[in-house]
Amino acid sequence: MARFGAEWGSWFFRFSDGLQKLNPTSIGLFGGSFDPPHVGHVALLQAALEFLPEVWVVPAGNPVHRKLSERADAYTRLDWMQRTFADEAQVQVLDWEMDTRKPTPTIETLRRMRELHPELSPVLLLGEDAFAGISTWVDYPEHLGLCDVAVFSRCGQPQSEPGDWRPAQIDQWQEQAEGSGRIIRVEVQLPDVSATLLRRMAMQGESLRGLVPEIIRNDIESAYGKHRAGTGVGI
Numbered sequence: 001m002a003r004f005g006a007e008w009g010s011w012f013f014r015f016s017d018g019l020q021k022l023n024p025t026s027i028g029l030f031g032g033s034f035d036p037p038h039v040g041h042v043a044l045l046q047a048a049l050e051f052l053p054e055v056w057v058v059p060a061g062n063p064v065h066r067k068l069s070e071r072a073d074a075y076t077r078l079d080w081m082q083r084t085f086a087d088e089a090q091v092q093v094l095d096w097e098m099d100t101r102k103p104t105p106t107i108e109t110l111r112r113m114r115e116l117h118p119e120l121s122p123v124l125l126l127g128e129d130a131f132a133g134i135s136t137w138v139d140y141p142e143h144l145g146l147c148d149v150a151v152f153s154r155c156g157q158p159q160s161e162p163g164d165w166r167p168a169q170i171d172q173w174q175e176q177a178e179g180s181g182r183i184i185r186v187e188v189q190l191p192d193v194s195a196t197l198l199r200r201m202a203m204q205g206e207s208l209r210g211l212v213p214e215i216i217r218n219d220i221e222s223a224y225g226k227h228r229a230g231t232g233v234g235i
Contacts, residue, residue, distance in 0.1 A: 035071070058093075061104065069224070123147060123150050154187070155189060208220060
């Protein structure tokens, strides 16, 4: 975690000092369009690694609930995530949702994980806004039988009702990882940044230093800037 701590430590709230990672079979699943990736994504993932042994990042080639900017194709966004976490042994970046011919709903990824890794217990990592709309997801509520959810909210942010999910305290959940249908609430200090804001800044020629992973900053600024890199064609 030293690599994360040096770059992102100013935003991260250590809510779990002294907490043991008791559940080696619990794996975080972190999906998204990452259009582009930014420090909010990294901070959320860092917080998840405080109570999970590993996180699998699954970029969406063709998201179900979001329209892409079309500035970066699926494999470019996958590459950005792979480069961002290349030195982090606790993070894997998977290409499970790279089929751009049709959207890949989360339920298909959960079914695939159950088929390939029945010994593991997935935990969906969601922001508060995403969780609020979970009942509209494809084939919901099948998700309840396939995963738990960890919902991350900024300190003081209003929380949506748990709905069909059973609330669980994180320490109690850690003592009994097997199962599904539970919700874990995690309050963290996340940077106030969005992909929409970053795309607008890049279009205006502003630097994204400190707002996106530095290793891919130049690529992101070029992809979302007024002129695409190497083309000289205005967007």
